Structures are given as structure tokens and as C-alpha cells.
Amino acid sequence: MLLELPSKPALSELKRYARRLAPALAMVGIFFLTAAGFFVIIGKPPIATLADMAMFAVGDSYSLSETLVKTTPILLCALATLLPARLGLVSVGADGQLFMGAIFGTAVTLAWRDAPLAILVPAMLAAGIAGGAIWGLVPGFLRGRLDVNETITTLLLNYVAALLVNALVYGPWKDPGNLGWPATIAFPAGSLGTFFGTRVHAGLVFAFVIALVLGVILARSRWGLELAILRGNAKVGRMIGLSFSRQAMVVMALGGAFGGLAGICETAAIQGRLQPGISVGYGLTGFLVAWLAGHNPVIAIPVSFLVGGLIAAGDSLQLFAKVPAASATILQGLLFATALAVGGVSARLRRAHG
């Protein structure tokens, strides 16, 4: 679904452009229909609720900032998914990488809690990135060297990582001053900065920059082409001296690094401490975004924003309109299903018409 602007707006070029846009428009339209249908089923007025959601997503500066807060981990998790996808790997491990990044970053913060911010913050971020990278490297190694399916290994490792977080915050890292509540001590406030007094933090900038740089590299570099070759035909790649196993480990580790960054940013800037529930399914959401964006990092930016808006609106709906938060999950599932259906049908139509 790579949207490229035509250089010569001849009529045929415009027609082709329109034909490429058509599936995306169809998907948005169908999604709104299914969302409206869902609201009708749960007994809420469909148009009004959808309008509310739009308002809660971007209606005022607070809503906008909350959407941007959600966009950061979603975009990073999307990048964590789409880079392996460029090699043909289906990784659903962003959640686990997020947790591991949080764990590693927290470890550094707890060990050096008295260090000046100028040293602590980079160290914390580096540790988070390393933690995520390791959690990505393991399934990458298993796939590259032992040909073990990465979808299943990343899914299993998600559960392991979540349990490790639990083990740590209920156990050795539990804040003694916090009697009922399993969490570590608080992180130094404002470690990642704030923008305009909102919860938006520097993580958004990191995510944005990484997405743009990755987009340029994948589209224009030799490495991006090598990934495309290995993904298209690993045998031919081997024939010209490329190594699928090495690239599998590289993309999984790098993707994991993005997920780990998401984890430490969420912990430090939003949650303020390591506790269970730092991810509300950002990994799966990131997978959805990556899919919708056609595995293109630049397109993932606006798509993350839109889906982030969906989730932020879901939170607000729960507070103000008594719509349970689970509806945001259902809507994401419907969005995913719609995208798959439209994608599948349009591929069939393309094949039929040559």
C-alpha cells in the first residue's frame, strides 16, 4: 500500500493513483459502518458516539495531547513489527520487548537513582533499548539459525516477559513504602521532558525521527534492497552472498530495540514507576498499525496517530460515556478484520484484472 505521488498527473496516472487509494477509502468506510453497528449492538447511539470519539481524540488540546501520548508507544511498537516484516518475519513480540526494555531501564534507574539526570537518562534509555534488543534477538536467532517459527516464539516470550515484570515488582523491586500496590519506587519526575505542560514527552520525538530515518533507509539503501531480495527469494539471496540468518537476527534485534525504547519511555515518563500493566496491548496495536501502514515506516506515523486517537477516545468514553474500555479493543479487532478483508478482496480483484 505504498502511496507514491505521480510525477506526471496524466489522466491514466490519476486513475492509477485513485485505484490505489480506493482500498484505503473502502476500508475506512466499512470500518465506520462496522463501528456504528457495534455501537448499535451495545445500545449506544452510533453517530453520536462516533462523533464523541472524534472529539475525545483531537477535539481540544488535552485530548490531542493524550492522543500523542498514546501515539509514542504505538508507533515504536509498529516499527518493532514492521522492520522484521520487511524480511518476511511475522513478529508479534513488541509487548514482550516493551516489558524487557522497561525492566532493563528500571534496573539502571534503581541502581543509579541518585545520579544526575544528564547521566541517568541516557543510561536508562540505552539499557531499555538493550533489553528490548535482547528480547528480539532470541526469536531472531531461533528463526535465523534453527528455523523456528518466530510468530509463536515471540508470542510465548510476551507472556514470559509480563510475568518477569510481575515477579520483580511483587518481589525484589517492590517499593517498601507502597504497601498495597505492587510497583517500584517512583522514577525521577520529568526525566524525559514535557511539552507544553502535557504528558507528551521526548519519546514522541524519538519515535518520529526513527520512523523517518528508517523509512529513508529502507527505501533507498542497499540494505533495504537486500532485505527485499531475501524476503522475495532467500535462495537467490544466498546465491549472491546474502545471509538470511544474519539479517533475521539484525532486524529482530533492531525491532526489539524500538520496542524496548517504548517500554522505558512509558515507564519513566507516563507511569512513573515500573508496575504491571505498563502495556495495554500496545504490542498488538503496533502490529495492527504496521499492517495498516503496509509495513512502511513513514505511513506508520499518521496511522499510529489515528489508532492512538481511537484508544485515547476509548479511555475517555469509559470515563464520560460509561462505555467500557474493552470496546476500544473490539474496535481495533474490527478495524484489523476490515483491513484484512478489504486487502484480501482488492488483491483478488487485482489478480483477476491482471
Added chain:
Amino acid sequence: MTSRHDSPGPAPLVAMRGIVKRFGSVVADDHVDLDIYPGEVLALLGENGAGKSTLMRVLFGFYPADEGAIAIEGRPVAFGSPLAAMAAGIGMVFQQFSLIPALTVLENLLAASPRAPWWQSRRRPAVVSTLRWLQRLAPGFDAERRVQDLAVGERQIVELAKVLNLDPRVVILDEPTSVLTPAEATRLHGFVRDLAAQGKAVVLITHKIADVTACADRIAVMRRGRLMDESRLADRSPAAIVTAMVGATVAAEPADPPPAAPRPLLRVSALSTSQDDTSCPAADVTFEVGAGEILGIAGVIGNGQAALAEALTGLTRVIAGDATLDGASLAWKGDRAPPPSNAVAYIPERPLDNAVVADLDLAVNLDLRNLAGQDFFAGDAHRNARAAALLARYDVRPQNPALAARALSGGNLQKLVIARELSRTPQLVVACYPTMGLDINAATAVRRYMFEHAARGAAVVWFSEDIDDLLAYAHRIAVLHSGRCVGAVPRVNASRDGIGRMMTGIGSRTRAA
């Protein structure tokens, strides 16, 4: 051109009139009339791309005809699918067998029999009856073997039994001898004559004169989509048949003479590959190829050609022995594969699967060998310019570097691969079935490029399924059987019989265990 269409006599079982079939702008069948009679073998002859296979697929309901009519026993029919054709008594054995490798022979036969019982105990007579034809074709065949363990010739027997189980009145065989040893081909000819003797109508699609002279009663020759000639076999000489097949008597290309006392360039000694996949490994292969020499390697597909070719190009690990080019080793012996050598050109079989990345464009596919030396941010402009030049030089059509490789036809795809591999100056050319499935013009062009490089001093290792090709053009001919290389005799000393015997394993050293 004699025809029986309007003469009095027994009515044909199948009458095809005015059949036209187009694929895009290509006319595969151009107003073809054909009759098929029971109790006789009709050889449908023609070069690759002549339209004979397409014509029979139209009869079998694989494609609808664009124009024309088909009648069976005088009644018009229009088959919408192969199932309808099978129900009407038409059976076809394709080159690509439709068997399930992971299942046993019996399971494959049962799956293909609509009247097989629900409870499939081995002792039930209904189950046993599905083995009837198999036992007739190959008595004592063990039906509990998995198809993936069968040799190609055996699979063809199973495929034939599968088709015959449905009791067809017309049996069509599409290029059946292209994957058989000469001995197996002879056995097939016997089956074909038996089937005709039992009253079935047999159509044998082939491009080999040997098939025709062995078992045909009548021949129909097609060229470029048209029926050129139709007669009883006895009424035509082999030369006349060939003329009808290829047009004006094409002067055979003069074969290059072998170099006198060539300097040994490629030395292969006791080369063996491991038994990793299910395909046959190379076993203790030894031969030498001199500079400017063309070594042709004959052998039925599946006897280790892929393993040997990949061992020579450093793509498969070698567990014993070595292969050196001008002293430098080509083989992958340790943990890490050797970097691809600039001195070796590799033209693999089935190029769409093994030589190109189907979804990437021609420019990238042509540039694959140059990637390693390029900058991190190399632009497209140089690549496209280089591609355009290569496409023009090697006559690859359509000459559009932005097309996906998938869009090319077989012949053009092979020319693309050759453009990439042979536009460098290799010292060794490894080519696997480079002319398989190509029409005569493309095949000639491909051979010409290979021989040019031999003339310039490269060593050429040429795997081919066509013994006649090898006898005509290779300097020396060896045979690969079960991974072992036997023969390597000069062309003048080689004979069809001798090669045929070596292909069945006679004459090779007996293997241990």
C-alpha cells in the same frame, strides 16, 4: 495434406473442429481440426510452443476454446472443467504429476477414486480394486510406499494408473518421455500400444521422433498453432516429419569442434554432498573440464544434478572431495559458505524459482551480482541504465527495466538470467537444463551464448535432459546416476544406446549398501 475428416469410414470418437485458443495477443491454436479414433495411437507432434499441449487442454476442459466445437460420438460437448471431461471419459496425464508426495501410492489412488468406500480398511475388495491398473502396469509394486520416495518413472506409472482407474475412453499423455530413461521410455511405448489394443483412443503429445516411430499409428504435426500435416505414420519419412515440425529444413547448427589438448580448468575430485534434503546428493564425483570445453551431463532429473550444480557454485555444503577452478577451491567446506565467485556463472533450473526474485523488477534482478560492491545509498539511475543496455543486447522482451521479473515469459526469463550471468567474463559456466521448455528460437539463442563463452576459453558444465542435444553439441558427455558420475566420453565415441544404459545404472560401479 491428407485428411480423413470428410471421407467415409468409421466415425471419430472425438471430433474437434476449428479450435481457436488465444492467450492475450498470442494465438496458441489457430483453427485446428483434429479427429481422435478409438483403438489407435495418435501422435500429436510439434516443437515447444506449437500449441499441441494447449489443444489437448482445451479438450480436457482445462481452458475454454475461444472458437470452435468439440463433439464426442457425434454429440457436441462443452467441458467447463476437467471434472466434466473426466466424467465424459477423457483422461490426461500431465507432465506435472498431480500426486501428493507425502501420502502413499494407495492413498493417492483412493483419493482420486470417487467410488472408493468411506471406511478404508486395506482388506476390503473395493479398496483392493483401486490397485487393479497399478498391478497391471507394474506387477508387484508396493502401494504402501510414499510417493515422495518414488523415482520419476515410478511416479508416472502411478499417475497413469490413477487416470486409468476412472476407465477413460480417451487417454492423453503430455510429453511423457521427457523425464524417463530410454529403457523406461520403451516400457511406456509398450503400455501405449497395449492401451490402444484394448480399444482406447490414445493421444501422445511429444516432440521426439523416437516416440512416434515406436508406437504411433497416425501422426498430426502442429507448428505455430496450426495443423501442418496429418497422416498415417507409414506414409511419412522421419525427414518429412521433421520438416513439417520445424518448417524449412533448418540447417543443423554446426557444432563447435572440441579444443585440442585443453588446459584443465575445472577439477572435480571425489566430490560428495550431504544427504540433507530429500533430493539425491552427489556421491564421489570426479571429472575434469578443460578451458573451452563443453562437458554435457545427461541423466534423468533427480539423480543429483541439483546437488552437483550447487556444489560447484558453492551453494551446498561438500562433505568430501573438492572442486577447484584454476587451482582455487569453489567448494563450501567449513561452517561459512564461500563468497560468490566472480569467475563462476550459474544458470539454475526453473529460473523463476531459483534465479530471480520474481516480484522485484528487471533492473534489480540484472544487478544482483553487483550489489556487494555498491554504496549504501546507490541510486537507481545507474542501475536502470545498465539494465536497459543488457536487455537490448540480449534481446529480452519486453525491454522495460521497471517490469517485475514475474511478467516475463519462460524464454525471456532465461535470456535475462543469461544476460546477468554471462555478461561478466566467467571462467566456468554451470547451466542446468537451460533450454527446457523453450521454443526453438529461444533455445538456439541460449545455446549460442553458452558456446560463445566456451569459444572464449571458459569451461562449460551443461546439464541437459535431451540426449540428442548433447550428442550434437557437447564435446564430451558424462552421465549422472544416483549422484554418481560415469562416462565422460568424447562426443565421437558416444551413442544413444551407451548413454541410455549408463542412465539406468548399468556400467557404474556398484554402490556399497
Added chain:
Amino acid sequence: MAEFDAITLATWIAASSRSATPLLLVMLGETLTQRTGVINLGVEGEMLMGACFGFAAGATTGDPLLGLAAGAAAGVVLSTVHAGLVLGARANQIGSGLAVWIIGLGVTSYYGRAFVGGKVDSLRPLGAHFADAPAFIRTILDQVTPTAPLALVLAGVAGVWLYRTRSGLIWRTVGESAEVARALGIRPVSVRLQSILLGGALAGLGGAVLSVDYTQTWAQDITKGKGLVAVGLVIVARWNPYLVIPTALLFGVSETAVLRLQAGGVAISPSLLATTPYLLALVVIILSQSQAWRAGSMPADLTAIFRSSRAAP
């Protein structure tokens, strides 16, 4: 001393088989689905649907059997989404499975709120029917409900059906090559639809057994990835319904061990102990990928999906 060991062993056997039953059912369903060349990661969502709606039905009607049936039905309902996407729209199977999982997660979180902390009547243990069995057997049967032997029987029947009947052969043929199947007059879409629905029913039943029979509670995400583990373990069991039994039992044993250790006041964090089944699944899956085990067991049409070098269709 000997009696004590025997009773402990019997208790372990009973606990392991009870713990294994939900997993066995989901694995069995997914095995049959994968045998037709379709992979369904959505069984995790279908299992959740079965657990949630099975529990709801059981709690509101007071009849646990009805709960089990409702759970199976709920699984089938969700599986139609996967069938529609994969067979109707020819969508990517991995993506579709994940979408189904997300939908199942959302729907059960949404509707399950009302039933958190609810109660459901239990099924009667088998021991009541076999009063004069020897003590060892009696101890086992006292702690096992009919669902455990039911699962074993289903696996056995499935195996016989798959390998010895024509319809089983047809399912296997479709899984090996839909193209060849079509040439033989089989309709792969119809077969795959049946297998997806059947997989949904078994996954839903497995989830219902988990909530109604085994834990007798409902909580959000009660399955905790069991369905996903099942998809991975289908490979370990070589797509063979008979081998599903020992594989599931292995996990039943490990889960029982973890529960004992967690309850037994061992000085290891219960969360850390809870990682054991996942790590065990990981190890077993990795081992099963080794050459000796792998050769030629995977239904051929699945390889296009499993080893696919394409993430998007």
C-alpha cells in the same frame, strides 16, 4: 509409606489430566484445522469465548453441561470470522487469526465483566460411578470429571477418522495440496470451512472446560495464552491426533507441578514459576524443529504459510 506414594501419584495423575484437558481439546481442534492447510491463531480468542460464555450459561442456568455446550457454540461463532476472512476474502491467515484473537479478547472482556466472581455448579466426578474400583483407580476417578476421558476419546476417534476413512483422507489431501485436491473433484473451500468451524467448536469447548469445570471461575484473559501455546504444540505433536494426548499431558504435569510449588510456600516468586509452561513449550518447540523430527510431517500447503517469506498477502 507405599500407600502414601500411591495416593500422591494418583492425585498427580488426576490433576495433570484435568489440567491437560482444555489444552488437549484446543490442540486437537487446531491439529485438524492445520491438517487442511489452515492455521488459526484465533483459537486463543475462541477459547476465551468458550470460557466466558460457557461460564455465563453455566452460572445463569445452573447447568454445567449446558455451559460446556454454550462454550463450544461460542467458539464456533467466533471462528466464522476467521473462515470468512481466510476463505472468503483470501486474507492472510496469520493476520486473520490475530484479528480474531483481538476481537475475542475485547468481546469477552466486555461481556464478561458481569460474571467475574460468579459461581457455577461443578460436574460430578467419575468416582461416583465406579464405587468398587481398586483404591488407586478410585482416587483418580474421584478427582476427575467426565471431560477428561471425553477429551481422550475425542482424540482417539479423530485419529482413527483421519487415517482410516475417506473423509479423513480428503482432509489430508486438501492440506497437502488444494490444487491437486481440486483436480480430483474435491472442494477445498468446503473442507477448510468445516475444519475451521470444528476447530472453533473444540477450542470453545476447551475454554468452557477451563472455566466451568477446571477453575470454576471466570476472569479476564483466563486462558493466558493457552490457545497460542496449543498452536505451537501442534507442530510438536506432528499434526497427529494421537500424539496430541501425550503432548497435552506433558503440559498438564508441568502446570500441576507449578501449582504445587506455588502453593507449597517455595521461596520462588509465583510469577517466576508461572513462566515454566511457556518456557517448556518454547524448548519443546525448538527441539521438535530439529531435522530428525521434522522430515516430511508438515501438511505441504501449510509450509507456504509457516515458512512464508511474505508478511502481507
